[in-house]
Amino acid sequence: MIISRNTYAERAHYCLSPIAKNLFQLMDEKKTNLALSADVTSAQQLLKLADLLGPEICVLKTHIDIIEDFTPELTQQLRKLALKHRFLIFEDRKFADIGNTVKHQYEGGMYHIADWADIVNAHSLPGPGIIKGLAEVGRKKNRGLILLAEMSSAGHLINSDYMQSTLKMAEQFADFVIGFITQHALSKDPHWINLTPGVKLEDDQDKFGQQYVTPMKAIMEHGSDVIIVGRGIIKANDPLEEAQKYREKGWESYLQRCRK
Numbered sequence: 001m002i003i004s005r006n007t008y009a010e011r012a013h014y015c016l017s018p019i020a021k022n023l024f025q026l027m028d029e030k031k032t033n034l035a036l037s038a039d040v041t042s043a044q045q046l047l048k049l050a051d052l053l054g055p056e057i058c059v060l061k062t063h064i065d066i067i068e069d070f071t072p073e074l075t076q077q078l079r080k081l082a083l084k085h086r087f088l089i090f091e092d093r094k095f096a097d098i099g100n101t102v103k104h105q106y107e108g109g110m111y112h113i114a115d116w117a118d119i120v121n122a123h124s125l126p127g128p129g130i131i132k133g134l135a136e137v138g139r140k141k142n143r144g145l146i147l148l149a150e151m152s153s154a155g156h157l158i159n160s161d162y163m164q165s166t167l168k169m170a171e172q173f174a175d176f177v178i179g180f181i182t183q184h185a186l187s188k189d190p191h192w193i194n195l196t197p198g199v200k201l202e203d204d205q206d207k208f209g210q211q212y213v214t215p216m217k218a219i220m221e222h223g224s225d226v227i228i229v230g231r232g233i234i235k236a237n238d239p240l241e242e243a244q245k246y247r248e249k250g251w252e253s254y255l256q257r258c259r260k
């Protein structure tokens, strides 16, 4: 079990990536380790959620390709909200191809992801070329990359060798890779940020095998730094009130971890 007792502010000093430093600092100053997974399908719903919940979160995670009425105006508006409420935008794109292809997918196409997303993620499966391709676009824009080290879904094919190899790959690009999507912290190095999806106030599963852990368990037992919550908040009767509950649980768990 790898658990960091250091504060986010302390860990910011170790970051080689400016965006990782920025994220640790904003979590510390805003006192939130909650990321909202804003999995809605209309531009208006996404903007409404971002504006309403922006004050509670450190990261807004998007799946831009599920938006049915996408226009570039949407991403401009999201950037304005990110500035207004001080959160980072993470496009959960899960790149998974050779370097040359992901470079185009990141930079161009319909979405021009690199122009508005502070952070994106990628599978390590294709090998280091995927990071090189993304870094060619993202480094000059001061963007950050998260590698998928472990998934939350039941029956995934990732084992501990794969996780360790993902960590080794990340170590070669520590100025661009900021951390991991993972259920368990992978390394004692303080600069890696561990972001965990599959979080709900009660342990649970959905009908497709999504597996949930509580904020307390994710942070205190599994070494997570950022809890990513989607349906637990957006399907609630009062998403703002629910986001505040997750924020409190997440922050309290982090403070307890630092005190231990």
Ligand code: 5BU
Pocket (backbone or CB within 6 Å): 037, 039, 063, 092, 148, 150, 151, 152, 153, 181, 197, 198, 199, 210, 228, 229, 230, 231, 232
């Ligand atoms: P939920 O509604 O809190 O279950 O949403 C979780 C989000 O995190 C959703 O956008 C997924 O695509 C994303 N996710 C995940 O659930 N598990 C993973 O291992 C990874 C991403 Br990687």
